[in-house]
Amino acid sequence: MSGHNVWTHKGTFLLAAVGSAVGLGNLWRFPYLTGENGGGAFILVYALTIFAVGIPILIAEIMLGRTSRQSPIMGMRHLTKTHGTSRAWETIGWLGAASAFLILSFYSVIAGWAIHYTWLMLTGSLVGADAQTISTGFDALLAAPGLMTLYHTLFIAASALIVGMGIHKGIESGLRIMMPALFVILLVVLAYGVINGDIGAAASFLFTFNIADLSLEGWLQAMGQSFFTLSLGMGAIMAYGAYMPSNVSLTRTAFAVAIVDTAVAMVAGLAIFALVFGAGLETGQGPGLMFVTLPLAFAEMPFGALVGGVFFILVLGAAISSSISLIEPVAAFLVERFDMTRPQAVTIMVIAAWAMGLLTVVSFNLWAEGTIFHTLFGRTAFDFIELLTNIFMPVGGLLIALFAGWALTQSEVMKELGSSVAWFKLWRFLVRFVAPAAVAFVFLRTLPQVEGYLIPTLGALLIIGAFAASQRWLKKPRQTT
Ligand code: TRP
Numbered sequence: 035m036s037g038h039n040v041w042t043h044k045g046t047f048l049l050a051a052v053g054s055a056v057g058l059g060n061l062w063r064f065p066y067l068t069g070e071n072g073g074g075a076f077i078l079v080y081a082l083t084i085f086a087v088g089i090p091i092l093i094a095e096i097m098l099g100r101t102s103r104q105s106p107i108m109g110m111r112h113l114t115k116t117h118g119t120s121r122a123w124e125t126i127g128w129l130g131a132a133s134a135f136l137i138l139s140f141y142s143v144i145a146g147w148a149i150h151y152t153w154l155m156l157t158g159s160l161v162g163a164d165a166q167t168i169s170t171g172f173d174a175l176l177a178a179p180g181l182m183t184l185y186h187t188l189f190i191a192a193s194a195l196i197v198g199m200g201i202h203k204g205i206e207s208g209l210r211i212m213m214p215a216l217f218v219i220l221l222v223v224l225a226y227g228v229i230n231g232d233i234g235a236a237a238s239f240l241f242t243f244n245i246a247d248l249s250l251e252g253w254l255q256a257m258g259q260s261f262f263t264l265s266l267g268m269g270a271i272m273a274y275g276a277y278m279p280s281n282v283s284l285t286r287t288a289f290a291v292a293i294v295d296t297a298v299a300m301v302a303g304l305a306i307f308a309l310v311f312g313a314g315l316e317t318g319q320g321p322g323l324m325f326v327t328l329p330l331a332f333a334e335m336p337f338g339a340l341v342g343g344v345f346f347i348l349v350l351g352a353a354i355s356s357s358i359s360l361i362e363p364v365a366a367f368l369v370e371r372f373d374m375t376r377p378q379a380v381t382i383m384v385i386a387a388w389a390m391g392l393l394t395v396v397s398f399n400l401w402a403e404g405t406i407f408h409t410l411f412g413r414t415a416f417d418f419i420e421l422l423t424n425i426f427m428p429v430g431g432l433l434i435a436l437f438a439g440w441a442l443t444q445s446e447v448m449k450e451l452g453s454s455v456a457w458f459k460l461w462r463f464l465v466r467f468v469a470p471a472a473v474a475f476v477f478l479r480t481l482p483q484v485e486g487y488l489i490p491t492l493g494a495l496l497i498i499g500a501f502a503a504s505q506r507w508l509k510k511p512r513q514t515t
Pocket of ligand 1: 054055056057059060137261262263264265266270356357359360
């Protein structure tokens with residue numbers, strides 16, 4: 035992965051970025067978080083963050099990758115030199131590596147559930163099953179750490195193989211078929227939801243904005259989700275941006291990624307909640323939401339076993355195309371930092387993330403609510419890992435915004451953006467002030483929360499630290515270029 039390669043097709047960046055963005059975050063995490071956090075209010079905060087903060091940071095992140103044409107840590111090191119700022123900005127790369135590692139650890143466990151359901155669908159085991167049977171079946175899966183570990187191992191090994199072999203072609207053409215297919219199947223599920231479910235209830239749940247419904251932690255989760263779903267704030271997009279040809283429009287690409295990603299999440303949400311309300315299920319059932327409601331629909335639908343099988347295969351495809359870009363930043367970091375070969379780096383990253391993933395596995399059984407771990411820490415290890423990523427990603431994004439907003443010169447940015455001065459000014463205002471303020475606001479708002487004092491406080495300190503540090507880091511004068 036040396037510096038000056040550029041993707042052959044103009045559309046490849048878009049495809050790769052969409053592949054990274056669209057994943058379990060859209061199909062699994064978005065609906066269940068929405069369900070747990072009061073529906074519309076959550077979506078409002080989520081959507082506002084996507085457009086006012088997510089897209090500007092997405093642009094900033096691609097820009098940093100494309101101007102430096104290197105992987106995140108080396109790229110930041112290079113930019114700090116050419117812009118006379120402190121090397122501390124490399125933190126962006128470090129935080130990114132940490133987030134990628136943490137996300138991969140639980141991502142693989144959840145994707146493992148989809149392997150289980152692909153199997154159940156294709157063997158027709160659930161045909162005609164009722165809600166009770168299906169939710170009992172899911173609980174049985176969660177209660178089986180051995181089985182979950184097996185699936186987790188399969189998924190992470192498959193991702194590692196793909197990254198290790200570096201098949202660009204396979205992924206590219208695979209994505210080109212899979213992404214549209216996923217969308218079509220989603221629409222089929224939605225149509226089924228419209229006919230057999232309660233689409234009206236779903237729409238009013240999702241689009242009735244009552245901000246009072248949102249708990250304090252909900253704010254953090256909504257913002258965290260908007261970063262998570264766009265794969266933001268952790269260098270993955272920067273790494274991809276490094277291969278983006280200079281003549282492709284940054285702005286248009288960023289909007290396209292955000293719009294496709296949001297559309298997939300909304301369709302998934304509508305489809306799932308139409309079925310939830312239709313079957314009289316609970317909205318706030320947590321991480322199991324997609325794995326209980328959709329199989330129920332497939333159990334009753336004509337050709338449900340087949341449609342369901344294809345659906346879960348596509349979920350796996352979407353998850354793999356994301357997980358490979360989660361491995362990449364850390365692997366690249368290990369190669370640069372410790373002079374490892376690519377296969378060595380991938381192996382180490384994956385084994386470590388696999389081991390960490392066991393914490394997520396036991397969060398649903400051996401260390402679930404009511405066990406010592408939960409009693410001691412007040413949440414499961416999985417919740418804890420998610421919370422950490424909910425902090426790291428926005429802070430990473432904040433630093434990216436600050437650097438792109440304050441350190442890059444107007445002419446550099448104009449060259450990258452390739453659009454009008456008005457848009458430049460709007461973008462720069464958003465990354466200089468709005469994005470940092472939004473991140474700070476969310477952290478400060480979660481501060482008074484009783485249960486999680488430590489984490490929000492830490493987050494707030496990190497923000498204040500980032501602000502203070504960034505002033506110093508930016509002002510360390512050297513030559514200007
Ligand atoms: N965006 C992915 C999803 O929605 C998950 C993700 C978060 C991710 N950060 C990432 C994927 C970084 C690749 C790289 O499922």
